[in-house]
Amino acid sequence: MTKALYMDDSYLKEWDANVTDVKDDKYIILDNTAFYPKGGGQPFDEGIISSNGNTYNVVYVGKFSGQISHEVDKPGLKVGDKVHCKLNWERRYTFMRYHTAAHLISNILYRRANAKITGNQIELEKTRIDFSMKDYAPEKLRDFVVEANDIIKRDLPITIDYMSREEVMDKPELARLAVGLPENIKEYRIVKIGDIDEQVDGGTHINHLNEIGQIEIIKTVNKGKDNRRIYFILK
Numbered sequence: 001m002t003k004a005l006y007m008d009d010s011y012l013k014e015w016d017a018n019v020t021d022v023k024d025d026k027y028i029i030l031d032n033t034a035f036y037p038k039g040g041g042q043p044f045d046e047g048i049i050s051s052n053g054n055t056y057n058v059v060y061v062g063k064f065s066g067q068i069s070h071e072v073d074k075p076g077l078k079v080g081d082k083v084h085c086k087l088n089w090e091r092r093y094t095f096m097r098y099h100t101a102a103h104l105i106s107n108i109l110y111r112r113a114n115a116k117i118t119g120n121q122i123e124l125e126k127t128r129i130d131f132s133m134k135d136y137a138p139e140k141l142r143d144f145v146v147e148a149n150d151i152i153k154r155d156l157p158i159t160i161d162y163m164s165r166e167e168v169m170d171k172p173e174l175a176r177l178a179v180g181l182p183e184n185i186k187e188y189r190i191v192k193i194g195d196i197d198e199q200v201d202g203g204t205h206i207n208h209l210n211e212i213g214q215i216e217i218i219k220t221v222n223k224g225k226d227n228r229r230i231y232f233i234l235k
Helices: 089-113 138-152 164-171
Strands: 014-025 027-030 045-049 054-064 067-072 082-087 115-120 127-132 158-164 187-193 197-202 217-224 227-234
Touching: 067 138, 082 089, 082 115, 082 217, 089 127, 089 138, 089 197, 089 217, 089 227, 138 217, 158 164, 164 187
Parallel strands: none
Antiparallel strands: 014 027, 014 082, 027 067, 045 054, 045 082, 054 067, 115 127, 127 227, 158 187, 187 197, 217 227
């Protein structure tokens, strides 16, 4: 099983690993990786894997049957190869800033409107959050973002913790997704923003809120029957 280094250190940019499996000359399994696999609305990481003087571009990362698979752009890597990996850091860091901002907004939606997240998509230029909310009021959503920006000024720390399934079930506010929690997971990773928010989450995040910058709404959408959508950018 691949050790997911990004779970405990989102700022790890380079690391060494060993190739443990290769499929079709281009799908590479490593014994440990900081490349984030596509999931939870966060895109996969890009970067390079180097070995024996050769460099391979990582063009896709996914998680299949519990293993993190790295698709590279050419054949050559073999089982047993020792490799050096390097993230496209600018891309990753942008996703980290957007992801933490999305957590902050979802916290306010939950506290102010009892809204749960029904979907989200992080991108390099903007991020989308879908959520359940009875009353569609764009001015209220803009007030929520003003509140988020005020909290950012406090520069609260973001920390990682772990809880058992039993502990999480005793605190239902930790699970903000409308679909609930997968039953097969026994230990959950918890992302905390100071003393104001904690959520079950497996993605990458910044260490301090001021790294977000400022959140700006670019569009709100009423999708009908309590389904709402907000698009925002970071400045």
